[in-house]
Amino acid sequence: xxxxxxxxxxxxxxxxxxxxxxxxxxxxxxxxxxxxxxxxxxxxxxxxxxxxxxxxxxxxxxxxxxxxxxxxxxxxxxxxxxxxxxxxxxxxxxxxxxxxxxxxxxxxxxxxxxxxxxxxxxxxxxxxxxxxxxxxxxxxxxxxxxxxxxxxxxxxxxxxxxxxxxxxxxxxxxxxxxxxxxxxxxxxxxxxxxxxxxxxxxxxxxxxxxxxxxxxxxxxxxxxxxxxxxxxxxxxxxxxxxxxxxxxxxxxxxxxxxxxxxxxxxxxxxxxxxxxxxxxxxxxxxxxxxxxxxxxxxxxxxxxxxxxxxxxxxxxxxxxxxxxxxxxxxxxxxxxxxxxxxxxxxxxxxxxxxxxxxxxxxxxxxxxxxxxxxxxxxxxxxxxxxxxxxxxxxxxxxxxxxxxxxxxxxxxxxxxxxxxxxxxxxxxxxxxxxxxxxxxxxxxxxxxxxxxxxxxxxxxxxxxxxxxxxxxxxxxxxxxxxxxxxxx
Amino acid sequence: xxxxxxxxxxxxxxxxxxxxxxxxxxxxxxxxxxxxxxxxxxxxxxxxxxxxxxxxxxxxxxxxxxxxxxxxxxxxxxxxxxxxxxxxxxxxxxx
Numbered sequence: 135x136x137x138x139x140x141x142x143x144x145x146x147x148x149x150x151x152x153x154x155x156x157x158x159x160x161x162x163x164x165x166x167x168x169x170x171x172x173x174x175x176x177x178x179x180x181x182x183x184x185x186x187x188x189x190x191x192x193x194x195x196x197x198x199x200x201x202x203x204x205x206x207x208x209x210x211x212x213x214x215x216x217x218x219x220x221x222x223x224x225x226x227x228x229x230x231x232x233x234x235x236x237x238x239x240x241x242x243x244x245x246x247x248x249x250x251x252x253x254x255x256x257x258x259x260x261x262x263x264x265x266x267x268x269x270x271x272x273x274x275x276x277x278x279x280x281x282x283x284x285x286x287x288x289x290x291x292x293x294x295x296x297x298x299x300x301x302x303x304x305x306x307x308x309x310x311x312x313x314x315x316x317x318x319x320x321x322x323x324x325x326x327x328x329x330x331x332x333x334x335x336x337x338x339x340x341x342x343x344x345x346x347x348x349x350x351x352x353x354x355x356x357x358x359x360x361x362x363x364x365x366x367x368x369x370x371x372x373x374x375x376x377x378x379x380x381x382x383x384x385x386x387x388x389x390x391x392x393x394x395x396x397x398x399x400x401x402x403x404x405x406x407x408x409x410x411x412x413x414x415x416x417x418x419x420x421x422x423x424x425x426x427x428x429x430x431x432x433x434x435x436x437x438x439x440x441x442x443x444x445x446x447x448x449x450x451x452x453x454x455x456x457x458x459x460x461x462x463x464x465x466x467x468x469x470x471x472x473x474x475x476x477x478x479x480x481x482x483x484x485x486x487x488x489x490x491x492x493x494x495x496x497x498x499x500x501x502x503x504x505x506x507x508x509x510x511x512x513x514x515x516x517x518x519x520x521x522x523x524x525x526x527x528x529x530x531x532x533x534x535x536x537x538x539x540x541x542x543x544x545x546x547x548x549x550x551x552x553x554x555x556x557x558x559x560x561x562x563x564x565x566x567x568x569x570x571x572x573x574x575x576x577x578x579x580x581x582x583x584x585x586x587x588x589x590x591x592x593x594x595x596x597x598x599x600x601x602x603x604x605x606x607x608x609x610x611x612x613x614x615x616x617x618x619x620x621x622x
Numbered sequence: 623x624x625x626x627x628x629x630x631x632x633x634x635x636x637x638x639x640x641x642x643x644x645x646x647x648x649x650x651x652x653x654x655x656x657x658x659x660x661x662x663x664x665x666x667x668x669x670x671x672x673x674x675x676x677x678x679x680x681x682x683x684x685x686x687x688x689x690x691x692x693x694x695x696x697x698x699x700x701x702x703x704x705x706x707x708x709x710x711x712x713x714x715x716x717x
Contacts, residue, residue: 236697330678343676372683373676441660452637459638461710466703472713473638481640489639490652496637497625497653510663512673517666519674552655568677592677 137162138209138299139614142356146199149207156192156207156251159302160185163209163253167300170617173281175273176295178214179222180254185209188251202249204359210245211295211304214255215262216347217336218242221252225338226270227260229464229483239336240371241305241347241364248363253301256291260485261455262312262340264288265554266547269487274544277320278615279582283541286316292350293320297615303351303360307337309344310443311536311561314573317350318536318585321575321612323602324350325357328593329568330375332361333368341450342373344443344565354574354603358382361595377593385596386603391425393601394529398433401534401560409579414535417576417586420608421533421601431525431532435517439563442518444555445498445511446566452495458483487551515566522567526591531601535560536573536585560587570595574602575612583612625653 137145137159148154164182171177189207192198198206212218215225217235219242224230242252259269267275267290275290277283278298285294289306293316296304306313308326317324325348332347339345349360362382368374397418402411422428460466460479467482469475484492498507525532538557547554564571569592573585586605590598625633627650634641634649641649695708704711 233701236693236700330680369685373678373680375678375680435666438663438666441662444656445660445663456638460703461712463701464703469713472715475713476638477640480638484639486648489637490649492637492639493630493633493649494653494656497629497633497657500633500636507657507660509673510668511660512675513668513671514663514666515674516671517668519677550655551652552659555656566674 136166136299138166138302142204142359145208146204149199150197156189156198157186159207159209160189160251160253163301167253170298171300173276173618174278174294174298174300175275176211176256176291176298176300177254178224178226178257178272178291181221181252184221185251185253192249192251198249203363205245205363206249208250208302209253210250211254211256211292211301212242212252213258213289213292213304213306215258215307215338216242216305217338218252218255221255223255223338225261226258226272227483227485227488228271229458229479231465233463235336237336240333240368242336244364256289256295256304258291259288260488261338261451262288262307262309263451263487263491265311265315265558267291267316268544268548269485271485276544277541278617279321279541281618282543283582284319284544286319286541288312289350290316293317293322293324296320296322296350296352298617303349303356305347306350307345307347308565309341309447310565311558313348313350314536314561314571314585314587315558317573318583319541321583321615322350322352323354323357323572323574324348325361325572326564326570327361327365327595328570330373331365331377331570331593331595333371333374335368335370339454341447342454343450344447354572354599354606355383355386357572358386358599375593380596382596382599385600387600388604388607390421390601390604393426393531395421395426395428395601396431396525396529396532397428398431398436398532398534400433400436405559406535406538407540407579410535410537410539410584413577413579413584414586417605417609418533421605424604424608429529431529433521433525433563435514435521436559436563438514439518439566440556440559442511442514443558443562443566445507446515448491448495449498449508450495452492452499455488455492490551518563519567522569530597532589533601534587536587537561540579540582540584564589568592570598572598572602574606576605576609578612625650625657
């Protein structure tokens with residue numbers, strides 16, 4: 135059995151007894167990448183040398199877990215929009231193909247301090263714009279369950295790398311579902327924390343009022359460990375919340391008796407694949423058996439979330455991506471004059487999806503259209519937040535599916551971006567309201583994984599994790615994905 | 623409200639993007655699809671609704687005004703496509 139499939143406690147035991155070394159874990163991860171990543175294409179950069187050196191340093195201490203903490207020696211994948219000093223960070227864009235950050239993101243520093251080993255940078259939709267990881271400027275990622283299908287996006291490389299056991303865990307970023315949706319499509323756990331809980335310093339900004347970094351893992355317990363390591367106030371991020379960080383692990387009691395769970399009818403009806411509904415309903419029945427109180431409710435404005443999001447996020451992106459002009463970093467394309475240099479750099483560097491969102495955002499913010507589009511969307515965002523506030527006055531968590539469908543075929547939505555946008559309906563409202571939510575596997579439909587989404591109150595990750603963990607303990611584990619028959 | 627191909631060219635110019643004729647047509651279609659879909663928001667009366675620009679209630683985050691280390695010039699220039707005398711070099715702006 136792969137070392138990367140061992141439960142964390144078993145890894146801790148073996149490390150303590152010196153039956154296992156950090157080097158063993160890194161070599162396992164690198165061997166696995168060599169064996170499967172030609173097919174999965176989860177990685178853009180693999181830092182073999184850096185990972186091996188880091189492992190050697192860890193192997194010099196008696197017990198790395200005692201010295202560094204529970205993530206010590208674990209091979210990790212980092213989404214390629216999170217800055218890693220000295221390791222290329224491209225955001226899967228040709229424009230940043232040569233970019234070497236001169237500092238590391240706060241989350242990367244925190245993981246290093248916790249002893250986790252960065253194996254490499256994971257593939258994604260360019261600048262995190264997309265839901266399928268087909269929009270990578272380099273090559274698309276393939277779903278380990280079925281290589282002809284997408285792994286979801288935009289953190290598709292992170293999700294696929296964990297599902298294919300190329301790393302022990304990964305970090306992703308979630309602006310409209312980009313952690314939870316690929317976690318759901320790849321049969322793993324993905325957590326988007328409350329906006330402001332995890333520092334965004336060193337995360338290349340897409341839509342600053344929505345972006346949040348979080349873990350992708352094989353279990354809820356692992357997600358709690360990673361969250362514990364990366365959460366917390368950071369003076370370098372002015373939108374970082376100054377809140378007390380609870381002990382998430384101690385919340386995983388398995389006890390959800392008396393917990394009030396809301397199930398919005400909008401998340402279980404029209405537009406949701408029957409196979410997805412069926413698995414999620416089974417999960418809800420199990421939560422009820424565990425003693426939770428289940429009630430059907432309504433989120434009346436959820437149907438407007440996608441429209442609001444696809445005005446707000448491009449608007450923020452059009453402003454954030456103005457910095458990529460070929461002057462200070464990135465791949466410059468020469469022009470006759472400075473303006474021409476900007477235009478050549480951006481036109482040749484950005485892919486289609488990025489260009490269309492920049493233009494859409496520029497349009498929505500331009501004089502004469504600002505009120506009709508941008509301001510209107512901001513007001514609808516308020517209505518969506520209020521929908522959640524009303525429910526959370528009475529309920530502890532909201533549950534439903536993470537996505538309306540299972541992973542679709544590569545190329546299936548290539549002709550119409552809007553068709554793909556509409557599939558983000560169940561994850562986007564959570565970002566607009568800034569809430570925490572997790573996706574946890576809850577069975578298969580058409581042989582592909584289905585995710586149960588648990589949404590919580592702001593900064594109440596504890597309850598979100600507790601519910602997901604309690605469910606995980608009573609549900610059947612998914613089989614291992616076959617990776618096109620090359621599973622070793 | 624539909625966006626015309628001429629407007630797409632204008633927005634591309636504002637966004638510092640060059641479009642071929644074919645691209646302009648393609649983006650006109652894509653942008654119109656999304657903008658048409660966005661009209662759905664007009665079903666809602668938002669007359670007395672405050673806009674949300676941000677979910678956290680924090681504003682004006684300031685730190686003490688004390689000198690802190692900054693990035694050394696050499697490091698700041700390490701990704702520069704072109705540089706000269708410790709500065710980023712670009713084509714001449716003035717004749």
